[in-house]
Amino acid sequence: MKNLFLLVFLASFTLLSQSQTQLDYYLPQNTSYNSNIPTPQSVIGHEVGKWHVTHDKLAQYMYALDAASDRITIENRGTTFEDRPLLLLTITSPKNHQNLESIRKAHVDATNNNNAVNISEMPIVVYQGFSIHGNEPSGSNAALLVAYYLAAAESDDVKNLLDNTVILFDPSFNPDGLQRFAYWANTNKSNNLNPDPNDREYNEVWPGGRTNHYWFDMNRDWLPVQLPESRVRIQTFHKWLPNILTDHHEMGTNSTFFFQPGIPSRTHPLTPKLNQELTRRIGDFHANALNKIGSLYYTEEDYDDFYYGKGSTFPDINGSIGILFEQASSRGHIQESDNGILTFPFTIRNQFTAALSTLEAAKTMREDILKYQHDFYKNARAEALKDNGKAIVFGNEKDAASTYHLAEILKRHQITINEVKSDFTSNGKKFKKGYSFIIPKNQKNARLIQAMFEKRTSFQDSLFYDISAWTFPLAFNLDYDENVSTANIGNEVTDLQLKTGTVTSKSNYGYVMQWHEYYSPKALNTILNANIRAKVAMSTFKLNGTTYDYGTILIPVQNQSKSAEELYAFLTEVAKESHLQIDAVSTGLTDGIDLGSRQFRALTAPKVAMIVGEGVSPYDAGEVWHLFDQRYNMTLTKLDTESLTRTDLSRYNTIILPSANLSGSAAEKLKAWVGDGGTLIGFENTVRWLSSNEFMKLDIKKLELKAKHISFEQKDDFSGAQLISGAIFETKLDRSHPIAFGYKNETLPLFRGNSIFINADKQSYNNPIQYTKNPLLSGYISKRNLDSLANTVPFQVQRLKRGKVVAFTDNTNFRAFWYGTNKLMMNAIFFRDEL
Template identity: 35%
Template sequence: MMIDFHEMGTSSTYYFEPTKPLSTENDLIPRATYEVLNVHLAKYHAQALDQLGALYWTKEQFDNLSPIYGSTYPDFQGGVGVTFEVGSSRGIAQEGGNGVVKFPFTIRNHVATGLATVRGAVEERELYLRHQREFFSSALTAAGKFPTKAYVFGNAQDPTLTNRFLELLLQHKIRVHELGKTVTLDKQTFEQGKAYVVPAAQPQYRIVHSLFEEVTAFHDSIFYDVTGWSQAQAYGLPLSKQKNTSLVQGAPVTVAKTLTGTVNGGASSYAYLLPWSNYNAPKALVALQQAGVTVKTAFKPFRAGTAAQPIDFGYGSLVVPVATQKLPTDSVFQIVSRVSRLAQVTFTSVNTGFSVGGIDLGSNNVRTVPEAKAALLVGAGTNVAEVGEAWFVASQHLGLPLSRIELSNVGRAPLSRYSSLVLVGGSYAALDKAAVEKIRRWVTDGGTLITLKNASEWAIKQGIVKEKLLIPANGGWADTTAFAVAVAEATPPAPKATQRPKKSELPFAKRVDFVEQEQEGTRAIAGSIYKATVDPTNPIGFGLANRQLYIFRNGTTFLRPSRNPYATVVQYTPTPLVSGYVSRANLRQISNSAAVVVSKAGTGRVILFADNPNFRHYWHGTDRLFTNALLLGPLLNLPEGPSIVAAEEE
């Protein structure tokens, strides 16, 4: 039994489950959870609040659909989760639609329902214990009816993320096996010792299904939160679903590997190399630079000859030359060794710059990475959650300090000390003309502006870049630069004909029942998963060798692919929906639109994200794009390329 205590708007009273039947409930969960257990507990909750004379409501607004909810997650474990929402007192007291809500009042209601939950569980414990026993036996039955019999995952080039996902599975007591032999499935190679097999038929089938499977069929079209929750896509790992049981399974896995960093080949007097494909490679880069080591990155792949055998290094691979450092040779080795352990990555030492294949280590395509100095705009208007997510990825994952600048202080802030400036989703209306102009000058003087979601719209509308948005209102590509918007606003409407308009043209809105306003929620994108293609040769796409990328979207910023063919780093596919709900109109907007665009501005550049790549710091497949933007963005010198004019503009 798990209770999830929450606050909601002050003018709301009190909410507890059950949720709206069927439409907001998960089909994987036994109906008894919703129709028997939740209803049973609701009687205890209602009785407790009735005795206090407190108002409450059920079966509206909140859904019980996604396993990422605190109250739905226990349902996937054979338990029962309960959500309580109380009108917030925001500390001590707050005035709302039901009078002044005080802190003791909100605490009293939560305590009353919490104790009622315990009382209901104790008095009917046999009911709940029987449900738990039946839950796991019915899971095996459900797995037997499902076509997928096993899931294979693993990325030989990224042991960090592979191991992290394995740890997640083992934490949930999911049965996992080593892959018995190297195989090629769905045009992907899974290497023995670096990939794993998860059988579907196991007591934790429902959690396994939620981690790996996509869902696009729902009973409703209005949701409180995320509708695309599969984790395999979030980690960006190669995955294959197998419909037969002939796959060779190795030994059961009970403990994840302990990753230890090392330097293969030992000390070198020439250079150390690190593939950028490892999720922790950016962390290693930051640590090396903070220790005073100069680091370069390869803009083209190469094959290095090592003492053991030739090794391929892809786009973005790090090169640490020894002779050109300001540090002694042995100090460089000590730092590289320490960083390898810190980031749990494997460096390779080489004693020659002459490559077996591809570019040599002294090529102009091996460029020095400047040490990142980044800042983040925060304050009124910015999305607090996205601010926290961006800060966490930078400071906690990378170890990169991220200065925070209040919107009200932009005019006084020394932007020149920063190489990158991050704007997350939200409103930037608080920035006056002087502040906007200051940011514009900073970009054109060589700065790297990184914008997410609405901030990308803001940068386009302010004319900081010449890219365009796809406007949902007219369904076509629209010119939304500041100049175009100003012209449109200043242009008087064309005179209308003098004849009497037809009845169908009368300027009256079609009558709609007031209650139907709830349907406006169908226009929102609560949180769903989409397929896109990435350019792995662009620095923003370095390390993502697989051109296919899964993106989480919970906003309605639609970017037009750039006219510069080199500038669209990530683009949604023609049929992008993978998992979750999206309206047909929004799906048309997303199809073929740009997810990440790099735009030149003077000697600087703006990196526009249509979405939030850092969502809740579990979308590791896309937060690599963000870390690349922070660390490698300043290296981008975008070629102009031939101008491509969209067909609809011809």
């Protein structure tokens, strides 16, 4: 009888949940709606919430609104990796649309110390963005309703709102991920909705729909700006400088609804206190709106405003107010939760309600928020004025490309940068014209510059929702000085260009290529895959007045598959495409090892595979895939764990295993392959797996965490304070070791996000990378972990029969902007036989 009652209840609830997908479940009923504006159902073919909207249907509806409404204009700002459009709707009154560019210019001009601006007559600008994580779909599905409401509602309140507000409306931050998740949820939906969380509908397959095409968490890319989706939204942000930016997310099914502010003690110190006070006032509007529909919510818990690379925090260092919404996720259409049966329409309604309460707050608080933005830049200019005559210089005299890519990020953030007037030295580092740039401190975005360049090691709180350090020149492994004279400033950079690659001349003897430049691996891969013989120098030498470092690549002219003329033409194109210089030589005699020396070792083309699938971190795997595919134009085969034991691995000489924990059968398969001569490269958590499965013998420190005088209430904070959520540490390099080829300095900053500490090998030459005695450069680490980290090693390589196993405790490819350590993995691949 009990089970019968439950079945009847669920059946009736299913019918109820389906009936709730009507428009009147979501929309305010205190207004009439323009019948000439198409409803979502009339375009996408179903009521909002019945199915998960696919991105193509979402885009189709947004174009339909643009065609029907004089309140909306639409633009396609670019495409994703999968060629989906990155749409932006501008929503405001018809009158404002007629003067939109004038409104934008006046809005931005007001941040440029224009005291003549009359705030009382200025519209406020709100950027509303949805579902940057594709499997958090209630945001983008709510976007259908928000856009319809703003286009069709005819009340005086809505007309007044549109007269006083310009809304930049991004219906899907992550089109590729949204499409992937919608496919999963829809293809696994039953006609009789099943709330059982064990159902396949609520457990999407690896890698899930959260990420974009290359499996990136795009909500961490607002500051690095490495992805096409990020680049268009950052361009929009700086073009308009919105006053409020909202970021609609989802969280665990058993939660309720969260809105900011987050935990007060975890706000970045560079964020003005007034920012958080205004955020709290805006929160009152959310609370009032959610109260009216009876939804539970909370604030000032769980989340923080520390890392400026998140969508809800990036605005805070740019004079705006970022607001995070987190809605409990149904992860499908209907699911059991601690708060009862959670339906997809209910999650959509909460997001819709918060979107409207944001606009109500913007309209009501318009003058206060506009004044806050103007004062933010006024105060920033006053602070910057104190640094007039001072500048930041950054560069690498041997690597123009890495320097360029940091400059590229700065330009995307509309930070003024200049050329170096002429070569100069500061603090023992040479800053070479063409290989360095200089940033005047006295400029509008001085606070953003400080946030990107600062090294911070003291904190109010010891817990972080995301990373605690992101110092950009350290991420790029560039020399820099934060206090040089502006007397070194050359022309402002208005047209940033990557250095043109060249071959110095034609040779009938040979060519040499230094390994310092960022795109050296791209060049070598092209050379080797064209069946051109190449060798690597295991020692330094001098030739024609130039000192050639460890890792220099030699390409002989004789006995190649191409004639001397063909080889010259081929290398000219390689140099051009890889933005580096290849030097022609006419003799094998050098000051040091001669070009025919045994210290030049023959290289073979890499045949690389990477293991992906269940048990592997999709973030780490995606970063490797992106690096190969987008930066170095290298072929990378992705091997799924599900079929690994059935795959012929003999066609690969290198296999990469990102942070992972695989089965015993996979371990045996890989061990046999390594034994036959393969090179296995493992990162982060894979290190423990390699050790426990006897691929290599590692002396990993065992750390015991003992709590003293810690209450039950404090236990989560106590254990959380021991996490290394993301900080930067100094290592010392043995530059003669192949893993360090291409690095000119004796030290290298590494990003670390785990507590895997390997004791150094007894033989010093087996520790080519080692943490220094006092390694912390920037970020948070507990004293216990810092003491444990000192003098340990992040890299080890050991033989296993005929093959080799390489272990990195750290992620050398973190979030695609840690350019400075990309070459470590490339060295392990190209110079695998010499490790």
